[in-house]
Amino acid sequence: MVQQNDRRTDGGNITALYCRLSQEDEYAGESGSIQHQKQILMEYANANGFPNPQFFVDDGYSGVTFDRPGYKAMMEQVEAGNVSTILVKDHSRLGRNRLVVGILLEETFASYNVRYIAINDNVDTLNGVDDSVAVRDLFNEWHARDTSKKVKAVIMAAARRGERIGTKAPYGYRKKPESRKQIIPNEDTAPVVRRIFALCASGLGPDKIARILRADQILTPTVYEFRTNGVRHTNLNENKPYNWCGSTVADILEREEYIGNTINCRSYSPSFKSKKSKRNPPEKQLRFEHTHEPLIDMETWEIVQKVRAGKRRPNKMGEMDLLSGMVYCADCGKRQYFCRCGSWNESQYTYTCGTYHGHKEDCTPHTVKVMALHEIVLAEIQRVTQEAREHTEEFLRRAMDKHSSQLKKELSAKVKELDRTQKRLADLEKLFRAAFEQLALANLSETQFKALTGGYEEEKQELTIRSEMLEQEINTEKERMLNADRFLKVVQRYTEIQELTPEIVREFIEKIVVHERSEPWKKKNYTQQIDVYFNFVGQV
Numbered sequence: 001m002v003q004q005n006d007r008r009t010d011g012g013n014i015t016a017l018y019c020r021l022s023q024e025d026e027y028a029g030e031s032g033s034i035q036h037q038k039q040i041l042m043e044y045a046n047a048n049g050f051p052n053p054q055f056f057v058d059d060g061y062s063g064v065t066f067d068r069p070g071y072k073a074m075m076e077q078v079e080a081g082n083v084s085t086i087l088v089k090d091h092s093r094l095g096r097n098r099l100v101v102g103i104l105l106e107e108t109f110a111s112y113n114v115r116y117i118a119i120n121d122n123v124d125t126l127n128g129v130d131d132s133v134a135v136r137d138l139f140n141e142w143h144a145r146d147t148s149k150k151v152k153a154v155i156m157a158a159a160r161r162g163e164r165i166g167t168k169a170p171y172g173y174r175k176k177p178e179s180r181k182q183i184i185p186n187e188d189t190a191p192v193v194r195r196i197f198a199l200c201a202s203g204l205g206p207d208k209i210a211r212i213l214r215a216d217q218i219l220t221p222t223v224y225e226f227r228t229n230g231v232r233h234t235n236l237n238e239n240k241p242y243n244w245c246g247s248t249v250a251d252i253l254e255r256e257e258y259i260g261n262t263i264n265c266r267s268y269s270p271s272f273k274s275k276k277s278k279r280n281p282p283e284k285q286l287r288f289e290h291t292h293e294p295l296i297d298m299e300t301w302e303i304v305q306k307v308r309a310g311k312r313r314p315n316k317m318g319e320m321d322l323l324s325g326m327v328y329c330a331d332c333g334k335r336q337y338f339c340r341c342g343s344w345n346e347s348q349y350t351y352t353c354g355t356y357h358g359h360k361e362d363c364t365p366h367t368v369k370v371m372a373l374h375e376i377v378l379a380e381i382q383r384v385t386q387e388a389r390e391h392t393e394e395f396l397r398r399a400m401d402k403h404s405s406q407l408k409k410e411l412s413a414k415v416k417e418l419d420r421t422q423k424r425l426a427d428l429e430k431l432f433r434a435a436f437e438q439l440a441l442a443n444l445s446e447t448q449f450k451a452l453t454g455g456y457e458e459e460k461q462e463l464t465i466r467s468e469m470l471e472q473e474i475n476t477e478k479e480r481m482l483n484a485d486r487f488l489k490v491v492q493r494y495t496e497i498q499e500l501t502p503e504i505v506r507e508f509i510e511k512i513v514v515h516e517r518s519e520p521w522k523k524k525n526y527t528q529q530i531d532v533y534f535n536f537v538g539q540v
Contacts, residue, residue, distance in 0.1 A: 015050040016074050016086045017041040020058045020093045034059050037089045044119055050085055063096035064141075071095075078112050091118035091136055098141045105129050159264035162288040168231070170257045171221040172295055183257075183292050188228075190295050192218055193258060197296050200253055201303045203322070203502020206246035213244040220244055253308060256287070259301045260294035263287055299486060302535070303506045321349070321370060322505050323377065323512060329353040330515040330531070332363045338370070347371055351514065366514050368528060373512070378500050380532040381508050384540050388491045398540070421467045428460050487536040510535045 019037040034057060045053040058070035066072075077083050086109070088094050094116075095101045106129060109116050116125045123133055159165045164183065169175050172193035173183040192213070199209045222233040223241040237243060256263055264286040267277035296304075307325075327336035336351035349370040355363040387395045438444040490507050497504060510533040519526035533539050 013051055014077055014083045015045055015053045016077065016083050017045060017053050017055045018057075018070070018074055018086055018088050018093060019055065020061060020063065020068070020070070020088075022060065022062045037093070040089050040119065041087050045087060050087070053087075063092060063094075066095060066097070066100055078108075078114055081112065083112070083114050085115045085117065088116075088118050090120040091123050091133070094118070096141050098138050105133065156265075159286055162262060162264075162286075162291060164262055164291075165264050168225070170255060171224075171252060172258065173292075185293055185295060189221075189224060193252060193295050196249060196252055197258070197300050197304055200307055201300055201503055201506055203307065203506060206249035206253065209249045210244040210246050213249075214242050217242045218244065221248065250308075253304055257292075258294060258296045259298060260292055261287060261289050262291040299490065299507075306510070306535075307506055322500055322502055323351075323370075323373060323509075326505070326509060327351045327368075327373070327512045327514060329355065329363065329366045330513045330529075331366070334363075336366065336368075336514060353514075364516050366516050368514050368530070373514075373530065374500055376530050377505070377509065377512065377532060378497070381497055381500075381504065384534060385491045385494065385497060385508075387540075388488060392488070395540075418467060418471065421463050425460065425463050425467065428463070487534070490535070508534055510538070 017038070019034050019041065021034050021037070038055060038057075041055075042053060044050075056070040056074040058068040061068040061070075074083070074086070078086075086094075091101075094104070105116060105125060108114075109125060117123065121136060123129075123136075155165050164181050169183045169186070172186055172190045174186040176182040176184050196209055196213075199212065200206075204212075219227070219241050220237075220243060222236045223238065225231045225233065226236055226238070252258075265280055266285055267279055269277050321338050324338055325335065328334065329336060332353065332355045334354040337354045337357040339350050339352050339357075340348075347369070350367050351370060351373065353363050353366040356365050384395075435444065435449055439446070439449045493507075494504070513531040513533070515529035515531075517523075517526045517528045531539055
C-alpha cells in the first residue's frame, strides 16, 4: 500500500467504491447494473481488507462527461486528502474520455497518493500504469463514439418522422400516459401559458410579465417539474420557487409548440465528448404542424409575435408608448424614435425618424406628435370597424382589391431589385475570372490582384446577403393573403371602441407609416400624410 499523504484527515482513509451506469449501458442487462457493481465492489473490498468503504454512484450518466455528481463528490474527498483507494468494477466505469482518464491515472491520483483498481481489467496503479491501459482507454473512447453515432442515427430517424425527440414536455404540457412520445395540455400549467400570452398581447414585455407571476406566486417551470416529477434542472432554485425571469417568459412566447407544432433539432452537440449544445439555424430545424392540441389560437400567436418583433422598450424616463415599435418613416423605412423633447408635457411628445435621430444628413425628421397620432389611429380603427360591421360585403371587396394591389406593388419592386442584385453577382463572377486569368498570365502582380478583387469580394458578400433576404421577403409576400374571416373575428370581439389600449392596438394594427410634413416643423399650418395598415387587410 502506498504511504498515505500527510494531508489526509485522521477520520479519513476512505476506500471509494465508484459505480457508474449510462443509458446505453442499461442494455447490457443486470450484469452492468448499479446493484451488481455495488455487490462486486463491496465483496472485493471486504475480501482484500480495504478500510472504510463508501459508495459514490452516478446512475444514468455518460462516461464521456465528467460533470457527474457522484464523481465530483468522490474527487472532493480525494482533493481533501481523505481517499486512499478507488475501486471500480471495470476501467470504463471511471470514464470513456482517454485524455481525462490518462491525466487522472498518471497525475491526479499520483499527486494525492490514491491507489486506483479496476477489478475486471486487472488495472492497479500500485503496480504502475503500462501501455495496455492507454490502449484500453482508446478502445473505451471509440466505443463511446460509435455508440453516440448509433444513438444519434436513431434519434434523427425519429426526428425526420415528426416524432417528438425531446425528453421533457414543454411547460404547459405533459406526456400522454399511453404514448410517451405525444403531449397533451397540463391542467396545472396550461392556464399559466395562456395568461402569459394574453399579457404579452396586451402590450406587456417579458420582464413585466415575470414580475406579475412572481407577485402571484406562480411556481417557476423548473421548481414545478421538480416538485411534481422529481426532475432536477441545472437552474433549479428551491429557495426561490417563484423567481420568474424575463428570459424564461420570452422563451415561452417564442415556442411554436403552443400553436400545436413540433420543432425538432433545435440544437446539436458539436462533439460526442461534450454535452453542451449549440443552436441550429432555422433552416436546419425540422418543423411539423398540427401534431398536438394547441394552447394558443393563431390570432393571439400572431399578435404576440408582432409585439415581440416590435419589442417596445422603455425610454430613459421609463415610459413606453402604446405605438412604440409600430411607427415607421415613409422615406427610409426605419422605425420612428419616441422623444419627450425635454418636456414633461405629454402634448409635446413626438415620434421622429430613427435615421434622422442618429444621422441627420441621411433623412428628414418626419416628426409627428404622439397625441395626434393616437387620435388618428383611434379614428381609423373606429371607421374601419364600423364599416366592416355595417357594410361587410362592400368593405371586404374594397379591402381585397386594395390589399392585393399593395402586395403586387411591393412584390414587383422586390422582384426587380432581386433581378438587379443577381445580375450584378453574375458580373462580379466574370470580373473575378478575368482578374484570375490576368494573374495566371503574369499580367497582374499578386498585390494588384488582391487590391482589385478585394473590393469585388466585399461587394459580393453584401449582395449575396441582400439577395437571400430579398428571396425570403418575396416568398413571405407571396404567402400573404387577405384573411377576411380572421379580421372580422377581431372586429366582432369589440362592440364599441372608445379608447386605445395596447391589446386593441396589437389586434388591429400592423404598422403606421409617417410621411414628411408639407411645411417645416415650426410652421403652424401644414398637412401630413399618415398611413395606417391593419392586420390581415392592409391599408383600407
